[in-house]
Amino acid sequence: MEEIILITSKATEMASILSTNKKRLKDTHGKCYVFVHSSVDGDCVGASCAMADALNGLGIDTKVALAEKIPEDMAFMNVEELIQYDILPNNSEDFAIAVDCASGSRMGEMGDFFEGIENKIIIDHHISVDPNLSDAWIDSKASSASEMCFRMLLALAKNMEVSSEEIISKRAANCLLTGIVTDTGRFTYTNTSPETLVASGKLMQLGGNISMSCYYLFDMKKKPDFLLSNEACNTAEFFCEDRVAMSIVTREMFEKYGADEDSVSDVAARLRDVDSVDVSFVLRETEDGKIRANIRSSSSFDCAAFASQFGGGGHKRASGFTVDNMDIEALAQEVRRLVTDEFESNM
Numbered sequence: 001m002e003e004i005i006l007i008t009s010k011a012t013e014m015a016s017i018l019s020t021n022k023k024r025l026k027d028t029h030g031k032c033y034v035f036v037h038s039s040v041d042g043d044c045v046g047a048s049c050a051m052a053d054a055l056n057g058l059g060i061d062t063k064v065a066l067a068e069k070i071p072e073d074m075a076f077m078n079v080e081e082l083i084q085y086d087i088l089p090n091n092s093e094d095f096a097i098a099v100d101c102a103s104g105s106r107m108g109e110m111g112d113f114f115e116g117i118e119n120k121i122i123i124d125h126h127i128s129v130d131p132n133l134s135d136a137w138i139d140s141k142a143s144s145a146s147e148m149c150f151r152m153l154l155a156l157a158k159n160m161e162v163s164s165e166e167i168i169s170k171r172a173a174n175c176l177l178t179g180i181v182t183d184t185g186r187f188t189y190t191n192t193s194p195e196t197l198v199a200s201g202k203l204m205q206l207g208g209n210i211s212m213s214c215y216y217l218f219d220m221k222k223k224p225d226f227l228l229s230n231e232a233c234n235t236a237e238f239f240c241e242d243r244v245a246m247s248i249v250t251r252e253m254f255e256k257y258g259a260d261e262d263s264v265s266d267v268a269a270r271l272r273d274v275d276s277v278d279v280s281f282v283l284r285e286t287e288d289g290k291i292r293a294n295i296r297s298s299s300s301f302d303c304a305a306f307a308s309q310f311g312g313g314g315h316k317r318a319s320g321f322t323v324d325n326m327d328i329e330a331l332a333q334e335v336r337r338l339v340t341d342e343f344e345s346n347m
C-alpha cells in the first residue's frame with residue numbers, strides 16, 4: 001500500500017514563497033493579509049484564521065481581512081482577535097494570501113484591497129483561475145482549503161526545521177479541522193479522501209475537536225431557525241417527476257419566525273436527500289435585498305455549471321449564486337425553466 005504523503009510539491013512551493021516573504025516583510029514592516037470569499041463558511045474562516053494564527057506565531061504580522069462579521073455559530077473557534085474588519089489603504093510592501101477563493105471578485109468589499117496588493121499567493125480548491133499560475137495552488141480534488149492550508153503549514157514547518165506543533169497551535173488545528181468537517185459534510189461527501197482522513201487524524205493529535213465542530217456547525221439550532229428550516233422544507237415544490245426540489249424563502253418568512261440569515265442553510269441538503277431528488281434549489285431573499293441561491297445535487301447534474309449562468313460558482317454537487325435587482329418569483333420561474341430544459345434534453 002502506498003504511503004499517504006501530505007506535503008506535496010505545490011504545498012512546498014507555497015511554503016517557500018511564504019518564507020521568502022517572511023524575510024521581506026520583517027525588513028520592510030509590511031503586513032500579511034489573508035482573504036476569503038464573502039458569505040463566509042467554516043472552511044474559509046477555519047483556513048484563514050489558522051493561517052493567521054500560525055504566521056503570527058512565526059513573527060509575520062498577519063490579519064484575516066473580512067468585510068462581514070463571522071456567524072455566531074463559529075464563535076467557538078475563538079478567532080476574533082485575528083480578524084481585521086477595516087479596509088486599509090494599500091501599502092506596496094504588504095503580502096496577500098487568498099484562501100478558498102482566487103480573486104477579488106469573490107471577496108465582497110475586500111476585493112479591491114486584495115487586488116491592490118501586488119505580492120500574493122492563492123490556495124483554493126475551486127477551479128476559477130488558471131491552475132498553472134506560479135503563485136497559485138489550485139487543487140479541485142482537495143476536500144477543502146483547510147486541508148490544503150494544513151499541508152502548506154506542514155511544508156512550512158519542514159522548511160523552517162521546526163515541528164508541526166510549533167507552527168500549528170491547538171486553536172489553529174481546531175480551525176483547520178473545522179474547515180475540513182464543514183466542506184466534507186462531516187466526512188460524508190465524495191471529496192473525503194484517504195489524505196483528508198490522515199490530515200484530520202493529525203489535526204486531532206494537534207488538538208482539533210471534531211465533535212465540537214459538528215455540534216456547533218451542524219447540529220445546534222436556535223428554535224426560530226429550526227422552525228423556519230422546517231417551513232422551508234414543508235413548502236418546497238417538487239417537479240420534473242420529483243427529480244427537482246425547490247424552496248423559496250422570502251423576507252416575510254424570516255420575519256415570521258425571527259430567524260437568522262443562514263437558518264435555511266441546511267434546507268438544500270435536506271431536499272437533495274429525498275430519494276427521488278437529483279437536484280435541489282433554495283432561493284432566499286437576503287437582508288440587503290438580494291437573492292441567494294443554493295444548489296445541491298446527488299447525481300450527474302452539474303451545480304457549478306448551472307450557477308455560472310447567474311455569475312455564481314462552486315462544485316459539481318454544491319454551488320450557489322447571488323442576484324441583484326430581481327424578484328424572487330421571477331428568478332424561481334427562470335430557474336424552473338432552465339432546469340426543466342436541462343432535464344428534458346440531457347438527464
Ligand SMILES: [Mn+2]
Pocket residue numbers: 043044100125144145183
Ligand atoms: Mn471550501
